[in-house]
Amino acid sequence: MxxxxxxxxxxxxxxxxxxxxxxxxxxxxxxxxxxxxxxxxxxxxxxxxxxxxxxxxxxxxxxxxxxxxxxxxxxxxxxxxxxxxxxxxxxxxxxxxxxxxxxxxxxxxxxxxxxxxxxxxxxxxxxxxxxxxxxxxxxxxxxxxxxxxxxxxxxxxxxxxxxxxxxxxxxxxxWRKKGIPVPAVQGRIYPHYGVFSPVRGEYVDLVATAPIPAGCALAFDIGTGSGIIAGVLARRGVPQIVATDQDARALACATENIERLGLSAQVRIVKADLFPDGKASLVVCNPPWLPARPTSPVEYAVYDPESRMLRGFLHGLAAHLADNGEGWLIISDIAELLGLRSREQLLAWIAEAGLKVIDRFDTRPKHPKANDAGDPLHAARSAEVTSLWRLGKT
Known part of the structure; x- marks a missing residue:
């Protein structure tokens, strides 16, 4: 009762x-x-x-x-x-x-x-x-x-x-007290309970090395979580970043991390379901990679029921891109390897949203499970590729 x-x-x-x-x-x-x-x-x-x-x-x-x-x-x-x-x-x-x-x-x-x-x-x-x-x-x-x-x-x-x-x-x-060293932000990220920790560094490396659009004065970080992507963009010299999330713990976590890194003058944390108001030259999103139902708070960073966040980001991206702006979609192909979503479906969603693929950067995961032959999902994990898709308006 x-x-x-x-x-x-x-x-x-x-x-x-x-x-x-x-x-x-x-x-x-x-x-x-x-x-x-x-x-x-x-x-x-x-x-x-x-x-x-x-x-x-x-x-x-x-x-x-x-x-x-x-x-x-x-x-x-x-x-x-x-x-x-x-x-x-x-x-x-x-x-x-x-x-x-x-x-x-x-x-x-x-x-x-x-x-x-x-x-x-x-x-x-x-x-x-x-x-x-x-x-x-x-x-x-x-x-x-x-x-x-x-x-x-x-x-x-x-x-x-x-x-x-x-x-x-x-x-x-x-973990929150010790923090996790992240070279791309020249400091540490302090994850809060229930907020996904940036322990998989390959996606951070992609954000740290992809070419930022020329003259980018404003960027959006959609679903900021710990604030790691906003921090990387700020360290790379983007003058202003608006980072969004709708989870109270994530908002508190991102705010603390941005303050600890001394980046509050560049990064503004906003509560929003996906996009803030306005348009930006760069809009970045690292949505959950698997279309499945989460069973605990931290799993919301891994599981995205019916690809809601992924589809929402793609559907709204064009309306929030400045002229000649880019959207960066950071996503693994693990869902494709598991037969949960096809590459054709992803490309169709991109096209239906009035977007085109400018380029794509790939990297292989470094986490231990990729080499664990005893993992029931080893075949997919060992073949997994994480990508940064550079998207523009058609």
Missing amino acids: TKEVGGSALQCGMESIQLPEIHWLEGGHEHRAGWRSEAGVAPHGEIGIVDDRSSADDTYRQLESGTALLWRGDWVNARHLMQALTKRADRRFGAQRGKAPKTPAEAFARHRETQGKRAALLNRLLVPLAGDYSVPLRRAQDVGEACRAAYGEASGEPSLVALRELLAVISAHE
Whole structure:
């Protein structure tokens, strides 16, 4: 059952959301708390209690049966248990069962289904959070700063959260504190939780080396995310850049990164669904590369349902290009290799939008999965090419 928790709201970036309520029986009494799930999982209807006396095998069997389990033991032991459960889930879901997929698209669908089941199982191990984001468990680490960075200021209401999600929040905060060195911006990018991290440098290199249109005084960065592309364009000498996004976390992340790089005089961050007002000599977009449904916030940088953002960018580009301006579409051909979208379809969308291809620059990915023969999608990943398409008005 779900309802609002005491009318309190959780601040997330610039948006305010209500936590649903979760109920469970413990020690013969009914308990309730707010329910946190970045993936939008509904509050669990059946919750058992586990602690340090519970074995990994028994815990795994209960999770596999569909029961959510609230951890009441030692925090360090909970982390060790999650490692043990993850190994068991990897063995369970890593093995290929049944007939081999007939097509790359079938392999992708099966991979997504399997990964979804694996995540659902592991996310059933829950831990409590107090109203001030402290963890009421023995030897618990201080997660307050990480939670405030991801969820906003504490509401004062206790809550339950999947341990796996909380560990991801903690890990993301460590990346945010350290930052990722990016030579093209002559500094570091500090990714926020739920915002895609620029760990795949090949697309950044394309933006850093493609020829900027002569006399370019204004550029648009559509779907800026961490602000990395806007930062690269600013470092390359574009006088003014307007960077857009509609996600509150992305807007906060991009703003912080641009300020840290000392580029606020050149880059303006604007909340918009795709384009800002006006026209520019250069309009850049790095949309999600796969037409599939995201299951968590960070996946919105990877999955684009029905190619909505890609088609929206192409459809609106001509109207936002100055005379002799260029649009840069940065996209991988992984969707084509997986049979999710054809090259012919992409070219047809370009033509239908009143655009022409001026040139294209290609690069090969450098991420580890490209060389992982055990990856179910290895055939596509090993052949993948990332491209920067230079587009102009017909």
